[in-house]
Amino acid sequence: xxxxxxxxxxxAQFALTACYHWVFVPLTLGxxxxxxxxxxxYVVKKDEFWKKAAQFWMKIFGINFAxxxxxxxxxxxxxxxxxxxxxxxxxxxFGAPLAIEGIFAFFMEATFVAVMFFGWNKVGKKFHLASTxxxxxxxxxxxxxxxxxxxxxxxxxxxxxxxxxxxxxMVDFWAVATNPVAVTxxxxxxxxxWMTGAVAVIGISCWYLLxxxxxxxxxxxIRIASAVGITGTLAVMxxxxxxxxxxxxxxxxxxxxxxxxxxxxxxxxxxxxxxxEIPGMLSILAxxxxxxxxxxxxxxxxxxxxxxxxxxxxxxxxxxxxxxxxKAFKEYRQLKETDNEAAMQARKIxxxxxxxxxxxxxxxxxxxxxxxxxxxxxxxxxxxxxxFLLLLMIAVLFFERKGKIAGMKWLQWTALLSIPLVxxxxxxxxxxxxxxxxxxxxxxxxPVNAAVSSLGTGAVKTTFxxxxxxxxxFLAIELNIMFKAIKxxxxxxxxx
Amino acid sequence: MFTYDFLQNxxxxxxxxxxxxxxxxxxxxxxxxxxxxTGADERExxxxxxxxxxxxxxxFTTLVTFGGAFFASFPLFYSTSFGGAYWVWILILITFxxxxxxxxxxxxxxxxxxKTAFRIFLTVNGFLAPFLIGTAVGTFFSGSDFAVDKSAAxxxxxxxxxxxxxxxxxxxxxxxxxxxxFGLMTTGLAVxxxxxxxxxxxDDDNLNRKLRRRLILFAVVFIVFFLNTGIGLLMRSGxxxxxxxxxxxxxxxxxxxxLQMPAVLAVFIAGVALVLWxxxxxxxxxxxxxxxWPAGAGTVLTVMxxxxxxxYNGTAYYPSVADLQSSLTIANSCSxxxxxxxxxxxxxxxxxxxxxxxxxxxxxxRKPLTGEELENTEHKY
Numbered sequence: 001x002x003x004x005x006x007x008x009x010x011x012a013q014f015a016l017t018a019c020y021h022w023v024f025v026p027l028t029l030g031x032x033x034x035x036x037x038x039x040x041x042y043v044v045k046k047d048e049f050w051k052k053a054a055q056f057w058m059k060i061f062g063i064n065f066a067x068x069x070x071x072x073x074x075x076x077x078x079x080x081x082x083x084x085x086x087x088x089x090x091x092x093x094f095g096a097p098l099a100i101e102g103i104f105a106f107f108m109e110a111t112f113v114a115v116m117f118f119g120w121n122k123v124g125k126k127f128h129l130a131s132t133x134x135x136x137x138x139x140x141x142x143x144x145x146x147x148x149x150x151x152x153x154x155x156x157x158x159x160x161x162x163x164x165x166x167x168x169x170m171v172d173f174w175a176v177a178t179n180p181v182a183v184t185x186x187x188x189x190x191x192x193x194w195m196t197g198a199v200a201v202i203g204i205s206c207w208y209l210l211x212x213x214x215x216x217x218x219x220x221x222i223r224i225a226s227a228v229g230i231t232g233t234l235a236v237m238x239x240x241x242x243x244x245x246x247x248x249x250x251x252x253x254x255x256x257x258x259x260x261x262x263x264x265x266x267x268x269x270x271x272x273x274x275x276x277e278i279p280g281m282l283s284i285l286a287x288x289x290x291x292x293x294x295x296x297x298x299x300x301x302x303x304x305x306x307x308x309x310x311x312x313x314x315x316x317x318x319x320x321x322x323x324x325x326x327k328a329f330k331e332y333r334q335l336k337e338t339d340n341e342a343a344m345q346a347r348k349i350x351x352x353x354x355x356x357x358x359x360x361x362x363x364x365x366x367x368x369x370x371x372x373x374x375x376x377x378x379x380x381x382x383x384x385x386x387x388f389l390l391l392l393m394i395a396v397l398f399f400e401r402k403g404k405i406a407g408m409k410w411l412q413w414t415a416l417l418s419i420p421l422v423x424x425x426x427x428x429x430x431x432x433x434x435x436x437x438x439x440x441x442x443x444x445x446x447p448v449n450a451a452v453s454s455l456g457t458g459a460v461k462t463t464f465x466x467x468x469x470x471x472x473x474f475l476a477i478e479l480n481i482m483f484k485a486i487k488x489x490x491x492x493x494x495x496x
Numbered sequence: 497m498f499t500y501d502f503l504q505n506x507x508x509x510x511x512x513x514x515x516x517x518x519x520x521x522x523x524x525x526x527x528x529x530x531x532x533x534t535g536a537d538e539r540e541x542x543x544x545x546x547x548x549x550x551x552x553x554x555x556f557t558t559l560v561t562f563g564g565a566f567f568a569s570f571p572l573f574y575s576t577s578f579g580g581a582y583w584v585w586i587l588i589l590i591t592f593x594x595x596x597x598x599x600x601x602x603x604x605x606x607x608x609x610x611k612t613a614f615r616i617f618l619t620v621n622g623f624l625a626p627f628l629i630g631t632a633v634g635t636f637f638s639g640s641d642f643a644v645d646k647s648a649a650x651x652x653x654x655x656x657x658x659x660x661x662x663x664x665x666x667x668x669x670x671x672x673x674x675x676x677x678f679g680l681m682t683t684g685l686a687v688x689x690x691x692x693x694x695x696x697x698x699d700d701d702n703l704n705r706k707l708r709r710r711l712i713l714f715a716v717v718f719i720v721f722f723l724n725t726g727i728g729l730l731m732r733s734g735x736x737x738x739x740x741x742x743x744x745x746x747x748x749x750x751x752x753x754x755l756q757m758p759a760v761l762a763v764f765i766a767g768v769a770l771v772l773w774x775x776x777x778x779x780x781x782x783x784x785x786x787x788x789w790p791a792g793a794g795t796v797l798t799v800m801x802x803x804x805x806x807x808y809n810g811t812a813y814y815p816s817v818a819d820l821q822s823s824l825t826i827a828n829s830c831s832x833x834x835x836x837x838x839x840x841x842x843x844x845x846x847x848x849x850x851x852x853x854x855x856x857x858x859x860x861x862r863k864p865l866t867g868e869e870l871e872n873t874e875h876k877y
Contacts, residue, residue, distance in 0.1 A: 002654055055874065062600055062875070069556060070596035074589055076563055077578060081586060084579025088657050089649070091571025092831045099568035100842055102561030107849050110553035111856045117875045118550050123859055131856075162832070166646035166657070167571075169832040323652065330650035361652050450649075453579035454656040456663060463586055470590070474597055477608050484606035 002449050009460040010082045010452050013467060015434070017075045019427060020471040024068030024478075026426050029143065029190055030197015030228070031061045032136030036129075037224050043129050049492055053217055054132075056490030057201065062117060063482050067474050074467065082460065086441050086451035093159050093170045094149055097177075101145035108138030143193075144186050151182025153442050154433070155250040161354055163332050163347060168445070181246050185433075188239035191232040192429065196422045198229025199389055202396055203419040204486055206412035209405070217492045219400060226397035233390040240383075241285070247436075248286035248294060251443060253368065254436035255286060256297045257375040264296035266307065273380065297372070301365055313356075315365035322359030325350050329357075358440065361450040370438040378428035378435075385425035392418055503836035504826045505808065507569040510843055512803035514562045515633075516796035519682065521555040522626050523788070524548045526683075526690025528595070529622030531615050534710055539867055540703050541615065542603070542876075547697045547865050548690070549599045549877040554853070556596060568839050572644070572829035573814055576658040580642045581632065581666025588628045595621035599877045622690070623683060630682025632666075634675030636806045637729060637750065639817035641668065644824075661818040674732070677725045684718030685771075689795060692774055692788035699864035708778065715775045730754070735815035735823055743812050743823045753805045760808070764801035770794025 035057040042050035076098060080087050087094075115123060115131035123131070158175030159168040170176060202225045205218035247255045256264065259271055259282055267290060270281030283292040293306045303314030313321070328349035335343035362368060396415055399405040405412070437443060441451035527548045535541035567574040578585050594617040601607045602614030641661035649655045662668060669675045691711045695704055734749020746752070754761045774791025777784045807813035812823035830836060863869075870876055 002656075059875070063604070066597045066600040069553070070593040073556065073560060073592060073596070076560055077585060077589055080563075080567065080574045080578025081582055082579070084575040085649075085655060085657050087567065087575035087579070088572055088646075091567055091574060092835050095564065095566075095568030095571050095574065095831065096835060096839055096842075099561070099564035099839060102557065102564040103842065103845060103849060106557040106560055107554075107853060110557040111853050114550050114553065115856055115860060118873070119860060120874065122862070127859075165832070166649045170835045170838070173834075173838045326650050326652050330647065333647045333650065361655065363652075450655045453582070454654075454659050455579070455582055455665065459582060459665060466590070470593060477597070477601055477606075480606040480608055481601065481604045484604070488605075 002452060002454075003457055004449075006455065006457045006460060007449050007452050009457055009464055010455075011448060013082060013460055013464045014075075014078055016464065016467055016471070017071060017078060018430065018434070020475070021068065021071040021075050022426060022430055023423065023475065024064050024071060025139075025143070026193035026196035026423075027064050027200055028061065028068050028139055029136070029193025030195065030200070030232070031057055031064070032132075032139055032197075033194055033228050034197055034201055034221075034225055035061060036132045036136050037228070038220075039129050039132050043125050049216070049220075052490055052492040053220060056217070056492070057221070058116065058132075059485055060204075060482060063478055063485065065113070067478055070474065071471065082453050082455070083441065083451050084453040086446060088167055089446055089451070090156075090159075090168050090442060092167055093152060093156075093176060096170065096173070097145040097149040097152075101142050105138050105142030105145060108134055109142065110138075112138065140190055143190050147186045147189055148177055148179065148182040151179050151185045152176055153440075154185075154437060155179060155181040155246070156442050156445055161350075161357065163329055163350060164336075181243075181250065184239050184242045184246060188236055188243055188429075191235040191239070192426055194228050194232030195236060195386075195389065196426060198225040198232065198393065199415075199422040200419055201225035202229070202393065203416045206415040207486070208489065210409065210412050210416070214489050214492065215406060217490050219406065222396060222400050222405065226393045226400065229393045230390065230397065233386065233393065236386065237390075240386075244285045245288065251437055252295050253297065253300050253370065254375065254432075256295060256300060257370045257372045257436055258379040258432055259294075260372055260376045261294065261296040262298050264294045264299050266291050266293050268292075268294035268296075271376075297369055301368065315359075315362075315368055318356045318359040319362050319365065321353040321356040322362065324360075325353035325357045326360035328353065356444070358442070358445045358447055358450070361447050362439070367439050367447075370436055375432055375436045378431040381428040382425050382432060385421050385428070389418060389422055389425065498837065498840070500833040500836070501827075503833060503840055504830050506840060507565075507830065507836055508803070508807045508813075508826050509800075510846075511562075511566060511569065512800040512807075513796075514558065514565055515803050516799035518555070518558045518562050519626075519629075519685070519799045520689065520792045520795045521551075521558050522629070522682070522686040523689035523693045523792070524552045524555045525595075525622045525625045526686035526688065527622070527694050528618040528690070529683075529687050530690060530694075530707075530710060531622075532612075532619050534706055535703075536706070540700070540706075542870060543698050543700060543703060543865060543867060544694060545599065545602065545615070545618070545877050546870055547694050550860065551693075552595065552599060556592065559592065565839075569831055569836060570824070570826070570829045571831060572658070573824055576642055576644060576824060576829075577632075577640070577814060580658060580660035581635070581640065581669065582660075583664070584628060584632050584666035584669060588625060588632070591621040591624045591628070595625070603877055622686075626683045626686035627679040629679075631669050631675045631679035633682070633802075634672070634678030634725075635669050636803075636813055636815075637678075637732065637734070638669075638672050638674045639735065639815040639823075640666075641818045642816050642822060643819045644816070644822040674725070674728050677721050677728060681718060681721035681725045684714055684721055685795065687714040688718050688775060689788065689791060692778060692791050695778060696785050696788045697861065697864055699866045708782070711775070711779060715779065718775075735812040735820070737810045737812055737823075737825050737827075741825070741828065743815070743820045743825070745820070749811065750805050753809045753811060757804070757809055760801050760804045763797050763804075767794045767797030767799075767801060771798060 035054045038054035112131040112134040157179050158172035160171050162169050205221040208214040208218040267280040268282040269277035269279050271277050280290045286294050301315045305311050328346045331346035439447040441448050531544050598614040598617045644658050691707050695707050730751040733745045733747050736746035770790040771794035774787035778787035807826050812825045814824035816822040
């Protein structure tokens with residue numbers, strides 16, 4: 001039997017790598033846009049100020065970029081090292097976006113980031129500008145393909161199970177690439193990166209304002225960053241709303257956990273915090289209809305019939321069918337060489353129960369419920385901070401346009417102190433998405449206990465702590481270098 | 497025309513190509529291995545760091561793409577080898593992780609560990625990454641200790657498809673002399689390529705002379721281990737696949753593969769000749785600076801030929817010594833026909849990607865790097 005400690009440590013290691021990766025990536029995505037806009041203004045206006053401004057943010061981008069690449073490398077290979085069953089079971093579908101990401105996106109990033117950093121005196125202005133944009137576009141395309149892969153895990157489409165090869169096989173690439181969950185996730189995640197970049201740039205610029213230095217640079221950065229950030233945040237809200245509908249449809253347990261909703265129904269309330277609810281609001285968010293039915297955790301476990309008359313099986317019934325599928329699968333494998341007719345009968349049973357295949361690996365119905373606390377609170381942190389940051393950026397842009405921000409210390413302090421908040425919001429978002437789908441590595445198809453590599457728990461524990469030490473060291477160094485670079489400043493005002 | 501069989505072979509060819517490009521790009525590692533051993537003063541060390549500092553992302557990206565392409569086209573290898581030979585792959589990844597940050601961090605104020613620490617990281621990655629990658633590729637010919645049982649997926653308690661046979665999880669490969677020789681050969685080659693690259697890319701007479709002196713030593717190391725590995729490969733029994741898919745040991749299998757696939761033999765000979773030309777030309781003629789190009793192209797060809805010998809002509813490319821029938825072949829470890837076909841369309845974009853890389857590389861490297869350029873540039877490592 002697979003050791004539960006092995007599963008926990010393998011999950012912890014993957015979560016650790018993913019969380020660290022998402023510390024560095026959103027800033028890359030956001031800064032890429034901001035510095036590219038600045039360089040565009042430089043090329044159009046031919047004003048050296050904008051070149052210096054862009055170069056300063058590129059310097060911050062460069063310090064951050066390498067650690068994002070390093071953590072990303074580990075993340076990619078961890079699918080193989082720690083989730084080897086998973087890699088075979090769905091590699092036929094999941095490997096493709098990863099390969100495409102490498103071929104299309106990473107080479108674009110790698111090629112043009114070198115031109116961006118080292119090409120100022122080697123290539124023409126327009127080629128350089130194109131390289132800066134292509135660096136950001138490369139990063140964004142890479143995000144698309146990895147989120148196609150992630151979206152597929154949340155809502156698997158475009159494949160069929162083949163009992164001869166014992167894996168799911170892709171039958172519709174287009175369905176995988178345009179999976180609505182993936183597309184929404186892409187915009188939601190990438191644009192939250194714009195938010196991160198914007199809040200970081202605004203916060204750092206406000207620090208300059210507080211110190212009364214680099215004023216022209218700070219105001220110009222605030223102007224561009226808040227425009228980018230507000231655009232990003234509005235889009236994050238729209239895609240967040242779309243995500244809610246997708247989750248209600250494809251991952252109802254995740255939604256119920258995010259709401260701490262034990263017993264659902266029509267006109268389900270939205271919980272702001274425990275004890276304070278808005279009647280009917282959850283139904284509106286989840287189904288865009290105040291009378292929409294939202295099942296709670298108990299409903300999903302016990303089975304329910306929705307208002308349209310559709311029956312949803314109980315956990316026990318799903319586990320029963322899952323077991324039947326696994327049993328039929330084993331029989332098919334044993335019989336296919338010797339008794340074709342019996343093998344075909346077994347295959348028919350497998351196909352009839354395939355929808356619940358993953359439930360065959362579940363031993364206890366309570367394993368189907370994710371940690372409610374760990375989904376409920378991060379969801380509130382994400383939405384709460386996201387809304388606050390939108391208001392902040394609107395205020396910052398408004399007062400900058402009015403020419404008043406340079407004198408508003410409280411707003412400058414708020415913006416500066418908000419930098420950690422945007423990171424917290426981003427991390428919280430991923431916790432909701434990933435903890436909320438437990439125990440599934442792939443929704444309804446493969447739980448984590450059937451996906452994990454057969455390793456010693458001690459080995460995974462060791463690598464977990466190695467990665468904790470290495471990533472934390474890198475983060476500390478990165479922050480220290482960044483603070484020193486910020487302290488030194490772009491020094492454009494003196495030159496301008 | 498594009499049958500399943502064709503697509504499987506096509507994808508093995510792409511893997512071979514990516515493998516060849518990856519080993520060529522290990523010149524970055526090879527050059528880094530020399531930073532502390534060859535650079536006499538800060539100026540020289542900085543020239544060396546900055547020379548490969550503008551190329552390291554290509555090696556990194558090729559490594560990631562190699563992994564992704566292997567995952568997409570031969571997922572059973574990804575699952576069996578990465579999950580099984582855990583420690584070898586984790587060690588490789590860790591050395592690369594240290595490398596990734598070391599360029600950017602080594603010369604920055606506030607880097608906490610000091611310049612030398614990061615250069616040590618680059619040096620360690622420089623020696624260790626080619627060595628471990630080479631050792632891991634050695635197991636393509638010497639075999640590994642694992643068993644594959646796809647039916648185990650039906651076991652609801654322990655659905656383990658690929659299981660490693662020992663607790664060393666890949667480290668045992670280091671105890672095999674053939675694998676070690678493979679690793680040392682790869683390290684020697686990577687350092688030679690690194691030296692040839694810097695000879696081409698850095699315009700500094702003093703440093704150039706030193707790099708050429710170093711090249712003598714590492715060319716000898718490379719050739720000694722190349723001969724040892726090559727002879728070992730041709731003499732050893734290989735893992736052959738019968739028509740019905742049964743795997744059996746065949747004497748002189750890899751020698752037979754070369755003889756039965758003359759085109760692959762020709763690619764191999766051409767590759768080796770080009771590598772030797774790059775090395776010998778640079779060592780003999782003090783003004784010859786373009787050795788990296790024949791040696792680089794030769795490396796790509798040689799590695800491709802080795803991959804083809806490992807996987808084509810009815811050969812199991814990732815053999816299991818624990819259970820011969822668990823050995824991975826192109827046919828039993830690949831993706832479905834649909835996925836291979838889809839990815840084959842995707843692969844058509846590779847020439848375009850290569851074209852823009854070559855163009856950007858050419859534009860950036862028109863003039864070799866000089867100390868003056870480093871002094872006047874705004875962004876340097």
